[in-house]
Amino acid sequence: KAGVTQTPRYLIKTRGQQVTLSCSPISGHRSVSWYQQTPGQGLQFLFEYFSETQRNKGNFPGRFSGRQFSNSRSEMNVSTLELGDSALYLCASSLQGTANEKLFFGSGTQLSVL
Amino acid sequence: QKEVEQNSGPLSVPEGAIASLNCTYSDRVSQSFFWYRQYSGKSPELIMSIYSNGDKEDGRFTAQLNKASQYVSLLIRDSQPSDSATYLCAVNTGSGNTGKLIFGQGTTLQVKP
Numbered sequence: 001k002a003g004v005t006q007t008p009r010y011l012i013k014t015r016g017q018q019v020t021l022s023c024s025p026i027s028g029h030r031s032v033s034w035y036q037q038t039p040g041q042g043l044q045f046l047f048e049y050f051s052e053t054q055r056n057k058g059n060f061p062g063r064f065s066g067r068q069f070s071n072s073r074s075e076m077n078v079s080t081l082e083l084g085d086s087a088l089y090l091c092a093s094s095l096q097g098t099a100n101e102k103l104f105f106g107s108g109t110q111l112s113v114l
Numbered sequence: 115q116k117e118v119e120q121n122s123g124p125l126s127v128p129e130g131a132i133a134s135l136n137c138t139y140s141d142r143v144s145q146s147f148f149w150y151r152q153y154s155g156k157s158p159e160l161i162m163s164i165y166s167n168g169d170k171e172d173g174r175f176t177a178q179l180n181k182a183s184q185y186v187s188l189l190i191r192d193s194q195p196s197d198s199a200t201y202l203c204a205v206n207t208g209s210g211n212t213g214k215l216i217f218g219q220g221t222t223l224q225v226k227p
Contacts, residue, residue: 031213043158043202043217056214090157097213099146099206100165105157 001027004093004106012112018079021109023091025072029104031097032074034066037088037108049074050097078111086113117141118205120218128226133190135221137203140184146206147179149188152220153199161201162188193225 005024013019025032033056034046045058049068066076072093078085088110092103120137127133135149146165150158164170164177164186176189186205190197200220208214 033213033215035217042219045214045216048208048213050212055212056208058214094213098211099208099213100163101213102148102160102163103158103213103215105159107157 004091004104006089006091006106006109008109009107010110010112012114013081014114015081015083017081018077019081019111021076021078021089021091021111023074023076023093023106025074025091025093026104029093029095030072031094031101032068032072033092033094033097033103034074034076035090035092036060037090038086043090046076048097055097081113083113086111116218117207117216118203118218120201120203120221122219122221124222124224126224126226127193129193129195131193131225133193133197133223133225135188135190135201135203135223137186137188137218138184139186139203139205141205141207142181142184144205144207147177147186148204148206148215149175149177149186150202150204150217151199152202158202158217190223193223195225195227198223198225 033048048056068074090108092105094101149162152158162177178187202220203218
């Protein structure tokens with residue numbers, strides 16, 4: 001079974017631009033969560049999607065948005081990029097997104113904002 | 115106060131020793147607790163989960179949970195150099211039975227041969 005796939009692996013953008021990151025969960029997994037990882041803040045929860053609906057949200061500004069498609073694939077968008085958005089963005093999937101479930105992480109997208 | 119707190123370390127132990135990693139959390143209603151391991155340049159992977167008070171053992175790993183004290187710990191017995199990694203404590207704070215896993219900053223463990 002293929003793991004969680006994130007594309008692209010690396011991205012370089014400039015301030016003010018927008019970016020879209022993609023995540024394909026493990027086949028059969030319906031929950032997708034997104035995290036931002038930086039050396040200073042660690043892993044921070046962005047949002048969680050299940051059946052095309054955002055069920056949980058972290059404390060990020062509205063510039064960060066996401067969506068999930070009917071095949072459970074998810075995209076994350078960041079508009080009006082700031083230097084502080086430079087980070088590793090990790091996507092994780094699980095079967096139903098229940099509280100006890102294990103998360104399977106992708107390899108991440110490394111975003112650099114210049 | 116952060117929702118999940120860990121000492122960032124590094125925690126250095128000699129090979130064969132017991133490594134003790136600690137974590138506190140602020141949400142009293144949390145019911146699910148996890149330890150993930152992250153090697154440098156890699157993604158986190160689950161090593162232990164615990165849901166009720168007490169100890170849970172899996173091989174060389176023991177997770178301990180004390181909900182009254184809002185405290186979770188991970189013991190690694192017979193530490194090996196391959197255990198050198200960052201250990202992330204995670205607590206589920208989602209509403210109902212949904213997933214919203216909040217991670218601590220992580221504790222870096224160094225096992226010296």
